[in-house]
Amino acid sequence: MIEFVMIVTLISIWSSLLMSSITLGGAVHFWLEHSRKIVDIVPLKRYPVIMIVVPAHNEEVVIAQTTQSILKLNYPADKVELLIFADNCNDQTAQRARTVLQLPKYEKRKAKVIERHGSGGKAGVLNDALKMAHGEYIGVYDADAMPEKNALYFLVRKILENPTRYVAAFGRNKTRNAEQNFLTKCINQEIVVTQRIQHCAIWHLFKIGRIPGTNFIIQSKYVRSIGGWANGALTEDTDISFKIMQSGKLIALAYNSEAFQQEPERLHDYYYQRLRWAKGNYQVVLKNFKYLFRKSNWRVKLETFYYSCTFFWFNAAIVLSDAIFLANVGFWIVHLFNPQVMIPFTFGESNILIAQLLLFNWLLMIILYILQITIAAATQFGQATNKQIWLALASYFTYSQLFIIVSIHAVISVALDRLLRRDGTKWVKTKRFAD
Amino acid sequence: MIRIFFWLAMVITMIFFIQALIFAVLQWVIYFRVERTTLNVKSERKKQ
Numbered sequence: 001m002i003e004f005v006m007i008v009t010l011i012s013i014w015s016s017l018l019m020s021s022i023t024l025g026g027a028v029h030f031w032l033e034h035s036r037k038i039v040d041i042v043p044l045k046r047y048p049v050i051m052i053v054v055p056a057h058n059e060e061v062v063i064a065q066t067t068q069s070i071l072k073l074n075y076p077a078d079k080v081e082l083l084i085f086a087d088n089c090n091d092q093t094a095q096r097a098r099t100v101l102q103l104p105k106y107e108k109r110k111a112k113v114i115e116r117h118g119s120g121g122k123a124g125v126l127n128d129a130l131k132m133a134h135g136e137y138i139g140v141y142d143a144d145a146m147p148e149k150n151a152l153y154f155l156v157r158k159i160l161e162n163p164t165r166y167v168a169a170f171g172r173n174k175t176r177n178a179e180q181n182f183l184t185k186c187i188n189q190e191i192v193v194t195q196r197i198q199h200c201a202i203w204h205l206f207k208i209g210r211i212p213g214t215n216f217i218i219q220s221k222y223v224r225s226i227g228g229w230a231n232g233a234l235t236e237d238t239d240i241s242f243k244i245m246q247s248g249k250l251i252a253l254a255y256n257s258e259a260f261q262q263e264p265e266r267l268h269d270y271y272y273q274r275l276r277w278a279k280g281n282y283q284v285v286l287k288n289f290k291y292l293f294r295k296s297n298w299r300v301k302l303e304t305f306y307y308s309c310t311f312f313w314f315n316a317a318i319v320l321s322d323a324i325f326l327a328n329v330g331f332w333i334v335h336l337f338n339p340q341v342m343i344p345f346t347f348g349e350s351n352i353l354i355a356q357l358l359l360f361n362w363l364l365m366i367i368l369y370i371l372q373i374t375i376a377a378a379t380q381f382g383q384a385t386n387k388q389i390w391l392a393l394a395s396y397f398t399y400s401q402l403f404i405i406v407s408i409h410a411v412i413s414v415a416l417d418r419l420l421r422r423d424g425t426k427w428v429k430t431k432r433f434a435d
Numbered sequence: 436m437i438r439i440f441f442w443l444a445m446v447i448t449m450i451f452f453i454q455a456l457i458f459a460v461l462q463w464v465i466y467f468r469v470e471r472t473t474l475n476v477k478s479e480r481k482k483q
Contacts, residue, residue: 003437007440010444014447017451021451021454024458025458028458028461028462028465031465032461032464032465032468035465035468035469035472036468036472037472038472038476353441354437354440354441354444357441357444357445357448358444360448360452361444361447361448361451364448364451364452364455367455368451368455368458371455371458371459371462374462375458375461375462375465378462378463378465378466378469379465379469380469381469381470381473384466
């Protein structure tokens with residue numbers, strides 16, 4: 001029985017490695033094609049009107065910088081309308097944004113601050129903006145996400161490649177405060193891997209895109225046709241991504257579009273941010289799980305399968321394998337003092353070779369993890385350094401393990417929300433820092 | 436069952452090991468291409 005449990009756990013981990021390998025292979029193929037490309041800024045055939053929405057809840061620390069970055073975008077000023085929503089703020093967010101808009105150089109810009117007192121969180125703000133939108137596209141930037149000068153240009157350029165099929169385009173988000181401490185360095189590495197490996201791979205292989213919540217544009221008419229964003233959703237971006245795929249449309253990756261955002265600098269803020277994301281993603285997966293077995297778009301099935309495996313099956317396997325490891329270590333320590341106590345999870349003394357093979361597999365997992373990070377770093381000039389490798393090794397045994405706790409907490413929380421009919425949509429605000 | 440599992444584990448391990456070697460080589464290819472492309476662009480901009 002014990003051997004069976006160990007074999008099932010190992011096969012689960014191999015399956016997880018297989019999925020990672022497919023993703024990494026897709027990303028490598030993408031970057032082998034794109035690593036020689038020089039991207040020029042050439043005039044677009046046309047410049048659609050974009051309404052940029054900035055949902056801001058108590059963002060006085062960062063809102064001024066973000067506002068200025070948006071107003072400096074390399075895009076015709078008469079084709080950009082900016083709406084900053086100070087959503088249920090009890091700080092100086094609205095005032096600081098207005099101070100920027102009142103500068104002489106921005107006087108003639110189509111930009112305003114709206115002080116909102118309503119419900120629905122970020123999704124509520126986006127739905128309110130949708131009612132006011134007369135631009136062809138709505139663009140979204142979080143209050144802490146400073147777009148690079150050409151961010152919007154690249155999003156529009158991508159979407160114009162196939163405006164009928166591509167109803168949305170998304171870029172990447174870099175960490176502004178990456179060097180602040182060990183936590184932000186790990187978060188930065190994780191984000192670089194997610195965006196340079198995962199996002200590029202799934203777009204390249206399957207034309208699947210995931211709206212990241214910031215630095216994206218979406219067709220206004222399309223959003224109206226699907227009824228807008230899900231009010232109160234913890235992860236409104238994942239929810240709308242599934243709806244877009246379900247309708248057969250695509251979310252295109254504009255890999256050159258960049259924005260700079262702040263990441264949590266304290267463990268407490270990080271934990272509750274990730275808990276919200278995990279809960280939101282579990283809710284979306286549970287909502288879409290039925291489509292695995294019914295007639296639906298194959299991309300939705302693939303994404304639901306991927307999320308289900310990652311958040312349920314592989315997490316369970318990692319928790320089980322960690323439990324087996326800790327049990328073996330505990331019993332081994334006891335065995336040193338009392339040789340009669342046997343280590344529980346083994347294949348027996350005659351199977352030393354299997355134990356050594358399994359140890360080698362464990363090393364291979366770490367190597368694959370580091371390879372993802374070094375390949376992601378290699379795609380950016382000057383980023384592939386030895387420091388990244390040491391950081392990757394340190395984060396594998398520390399930062400990465402946090403996700404196990406987060407996902408267990410999220411599963412329990414989602415289950416309790418349903419059983420006790422609690423409001424699971426409350427979220428803890430991430431603290432911002434002046435930089 | 437353990438013997439079957441041992442041979443399965445051996446094959447899977449070898450596949451992952453060879454794959455890791457291939458990825459390591461391709462990583463260097465990507466690295467050199469990105470560095471060379473970026474440095475060429477920078478030197479051309481300096482000349483202009």
